[in-house]
Amino acid sequence: xxxxxxxxxxxxxxxxxxxxxxAPDGGAGTGPRxxxxxxxxxxxxARGARMVPFAGYEMPVQYEGIIAEHLWTREKAGLFDVSHMxxxxxxxxxxxxxxxxxxxxxxxxAADMKPKYSLLLTDDGGIIDDLMATRRGEDFYVVxxxxxxxxxxxxxxxxxPGDVVVDHMKEQALLALQGPRAAEVLKTVVPGVRELSFxxxxxxxxxxxxxxxxxxxxxxxxxxxxxxxxxxxADLADAIVADExxxxxxxxxxxxxxxxxGLPLYGHDLDTKITPVMAGLTFAINxxxxxxxxFPGAMRILAExxxxxxxxxxxxxxxxxxxxxxxxxxxxxxxxxxxxxxxGGFSPSLQRPIAMGYVASHLADTGTALKLEQRGKLFDAxxxxxxxxPHRYHRKGVA
Amino acid sequence: xxxxxxxxxxxxxxxxxxxxxxxxxxxxxxxxxxxxxxxPEAGRRVSKGQEAAVVESVKAASDVYAPVTGEVIEGNQAxxxxxxxxxxxxxxxxxxxxxxxxxxxxxxxxxxEAAYRDWVKTL
Numbered sequence: 001x002x003x004x005x006x007x008x009x010x011x012x013x014x015x016x017x018x019x020x021x022x023a024p025d026g027g028a029g030t031g032p033r034x035x036x037x038x039x040x041x042x043x044x045x046a047r048g049a050r051m052v053p054f055a056g057y058e059m060p061v062q063y064e065g066i067i068a069e070h071l072w073t074r075e076k077a078g079l080f081d082v083s084h085m086x087x088x089x090x091x092x093x094x095x096x097x098x099x100x101x102x103x104x105x106x107x108x109x110a111a112d113m114k115p116k117y118s119l120l121l122t123d124d125g126g127i128i129d130d131l132m133a134t135r136r137g138e139d140f141y142v143v144x145x146x147x148x149x150x151x152x153x154x155x156x157x158x159x160x161p162g163d164v165v166v167d168h169m170k171e172q173a174l175l176a177l178q179g180p181r182a183a184e185v186l187k188t189v190v191p192g193v194r195e196l197s198f199x200x201x202x203x204x205x206x207x208x209x210x211x212x213x214x215x216x217x218x219x220x221x222x223x224x225x226x227x228x229x230x231x232x233x234a235d236l237a238d239a240i241v242a243d244e245x246x247x248x249x250x251x252x253x254x255x256x257x258x259x260x261x262g263l264p265l266y267g268h269d270l271d272t273k274i275t276p277v278m279a280g281l282t283f284a285i286n287x288x289x290x291x292x293x294x295f296p297g298a299m300r301i302l303a304e305x306x307x308x309x310x311x312x313x314x315x316x317x318x319x320x321x322x323x324x325x326x327x328x329x330x331x332x333x334x335x336x337x338x339x340x341x342x343x344g345g346f347s348p349s350l351q352r353p354i355a356m357g358y359v360a361s362h363l364a365d366t367g368t369a370l371k372l373e374q375r376g377k378l379f380d381a382x383x384x385x386x387x388x389x390p391h392r393y394h395r396k397g398v399a
Numbered sequence: 400x401x402x403x404x405x406x407x408x409x410x411x412x413x414x415x416x417x418x419x420x421x422x423x424x425x426x427x428x429x430x431x432x433x434x435x436x437x438x439p440e441a442g443r444r445v446s447k448g449q450e451a452a453v454v455e456s457v458k459a460a461s462d463v464y465a466p467v468t469g470e471v472i473e474g475n476q477a478x479x480x481x482x483x484x485x486x487x488x489x490x491x492x493x494x495x496x497x498x499x500x501x502x503x504x505x506x507x508x509x510x511x512e513a514a515y516r517d518w519v520k521t522l
Contacts, residue, residue, distance in 0.1 A: 066457040067432040252431070252458055321482075322435045323455055346434040346457055375460075 038083045039173045039230035043237055047248055055146030057084045059251055066252035070348040073219060073257055074389075077179040078249035079240050086149025087172045087227060090156070091139040092164035099133065099140060102159055104276065104285040104295040110135045113201045115214050117284050119276050120144075120152055125297020125304075126272035127279065128155055130264070132216065134201055141201075141212065143174070143225075145266045173233035177240060178223030178249075178257075180392060185243045186213075186224055189236070193224060198393040206236060215394060219254070220261025220387055222394040259354065260347050262315060262386025268326055269313060269342040269356060277304035278358065279313045311339060312364040315386040318344070318353040318372065318379050328374040330359050330381075338363055341372060347388060354388050355381070403506055404515030405466045410490055413506065418467055421494040422454065425519045427486050430456035436482040438474030439496050445471060447505055452495045454485060467505040469498035 035058045038044070044051065049060035060081065062069060072078055090099065096107040105118035112135050120128040129152050131144045144152045149168075156166045177186055187194045190204050193213055201214030209232045217223040228236050240246050255265070264270050270279055275297065282305060289295065293302060318324050323346045330339035344355030355372070363370065368383040403411040408426035412419045427433065435455040445451045445465035452463035452474070474496045478484050485493040500506075510518065 061458070062431060065432050067434075256457060322437070322453075323457075323460070325460065346455075348457070 038081055039233045040081045040083065040237060043234045044081065044248070049248070049250060054251060055084045057146065059084060060248070062250040062252045063248055066250070066256060067348045069247070069249040069253035070256050072247055073179045073221065073249055073253060074349055075180065077177055077182040077185045077223075077243075077246040078219075078253070079237060079246050080176040080178065080249050080251075080254055081173070081233075081237075082146075082176050082225075082254075083173040083230070083233070084146030085174055086142075086144040086146065086152065087169040087174060088142040088144065088149075088153065088156075089136075089139050089167040089169055090142055090160075090164065091167070093161070095138070095140055095164050096135070098160050098164045100289070100294060102156065102296065103133070104289050104298075104301065105133060106286045106289055107133065107135070107140065109288070112137065115199050115201055115216055117281075119281065119284060120155060121276075121296040121301075122272050123296050125275040125300040127266070127270045127274050127276065128152065128272060130266055130270055130281075132214075134214065136201075136212075141227075147267055169227075171230055172227050173230045175226045175228060175233065175237060175240075176217050176219075176223060177226065177246065178217045178219040178221045180222060181245045182221070182223040183394065185240060185246045186226075188243065189239045190226075196224070198222070198395055206239075207232070209236075211236075218261070218263055219257040220263070220389060220391045220393075221257075222392055253348075255343075256345060256348055259343050259345060259356070260349055260387065260389040261391060262356070262388060264313065264356070265343060274313075274358070275301055275304060275309065277301055278309040278311050308361055310361060311358045312361050313342075313356060313358055314364050314383045315388060316341070316344070316355040316357065316370070316372070316381040317384045317388075318355055318381045320379065321346075321353065322379070323353045324355050324372045324374050324379050324381070328355070328357075328372045328379075330357055331371040331373055331378075332363060333369075333371075335371070338370070341374075349389050356386065359383075401506075402512050403466070403509035404512065405464075405509060406518075407464055407466070409463065409466050410515075411466050411506070411509065412494075413500070413503070416500050416503075417472065418469065418498045418500050419494050420451070420463070420466060420496055420498065422463060422485065422489055423515070423519075424489050425522075427489040427493075430454065430459055430461065432457045433482045433485045436478045436485060436495070438476070438479050439471045441471055441473055443471045445469065445498065454482075454495075463495055465498070466509070467498065468501045470501075472497040472499055 044060040051058040052061040099107045103118045115132045115134040129148045196215040204211045212227040328341040339359035341357035347354045372379040408423045437453040447468045450462040451465040
């Protein structure tokens with residue numbers, strides 16, 4: 001047996017195939033630099049996690065198995081350790097206006113404690129990272145991807161005015177509790193969280209520790225993201241999984257959940273060659289920012305908004321049972337390459353292969369039949385709307 | 400009957416001229432949940448070291464190499480129909496294919512069970 005292809009969240013080390021090779025350190029010794037440990041490292045190992053290198057950390061890819069963990073999260077509540085992500089506090093004079101020079105979000109009108117999805121952009125409108133930014137009083141709390149956080153901080157520090165400061169909150173861990181029973185579980189640990197509606201955050205207190213909790217996540221389910229001091233993270237995780245409705249879930253299931261939810265993953269579905277319009281993330285650019293511009297790459301992005309992009313991110317249903325993964329080619333009826341798959345795999349909820357990728361815009365309509373080519377083999381696929389599995393976020397006024 | 404193992408985590412059970420090939424328990428543990436398996440058809444000739452079958456888990460795709468040269472007698476339709484069988488019984492019902500051996504001397508140098516299990520512990 002030889003290992004050929006991995007998909008989903010990987011870093012360089014993982015793409016070479018080391019994490020599954022059985023080396024207990026995931027082949028870390030051969031990596032370009034030593035891997036960092038999460039605050040919950042011991043906690044994961046004690047619960048049987050298989051640790052793999054990801055975003056410069058040793059992270060739990062799975063505990064009992066990806067499919068079981070995936071389905072558990074869709075039915076109950078899954079606890080994810082996402083402490084590798086960068087938690088930043090940006091503050092200083094006119095921080096909202098300053099952030100608008102880096103991103104297309106409306107930060108000036110951003111309401112307090114309401115997370116906004118936004119994008120750090122290059123000068124030609126390519127995506128440097130996708131993130132969540134929340135006004136917290138005078139400051140903005142920004143959560144960025146783990147693999148990109150150091151680069152993001154450099155970009156921000158270089159481009160923000162001198163009187164705006166970026167603090168990397170390295171002492172904070174980040175947990176996510178996701179699933180239809182998440183609110184039921186978390187309210188017994190942290191009373192009051194049930195009052196949050198989707199995309200709303202707030203400060204909470206637990207055992208004398210300050211928490212920042214928002215009702216948000218990246219699985220398509222209801223759920224919460226919890227910023228907790230790293231020294232208290234294991235106790236909080238214990239308190240949550242003490243409820244039999246909650247289990248720890250690895251990043252393998254995190255990837256299959258977000259894929260089913262149609263959510264793009266930076267470094268796979270998003271990179272500096274992709275604009276927010278190509279990626280179908282135009283909801284992150286509101287009317288005022290479209291009218292005024294003033295963000296990096298505005299000229300190109302506004303033109304794409306008006307005329308349509310050359311390529312678009314679309315979802316695919318793939319015939320048969322074999323997963324079609326990142327890197328597969330997308331072909332038209334004549335066999336001409338018209339795009340590439342950027343994420344793909346077996347959907348545990350739908351029990352079939354699904355994928356997303358970029359195709360020429362004239363082939364992006366729902367129902368378009370295309371072929372995918374992977375390792376010399378052709379697969380029949382159709383463009384389908386995303387999400388593949390409906391979102392079940394907690395909207396206000398819904399019980 | 401003799402049982403052999405490769406460093407590619409395949410097992411070969413030899414009875415007379417017939418070799419049954421599968422992946423080891425260690426291999427299925429490393430792959431995780433297996434969602435797809437493709438087995439060769441009877442009559443196909445495979446050479447030692449050549450891809451003979453495909454196995455895919457949620458996370459990874461792998462080729463199963465022919466550990467020896469020969470002609471496929473049977474692919475295991477049961478694992479193609481229910482790939483999870485490779486997880487639940489990798490060294491039994493979850494076999495991939497049976498070969499008629501061309502040259503039994505190709506088995507020389509493969510590990511026996513004790514040597515393989517000891518080697519896996521060092522990984």
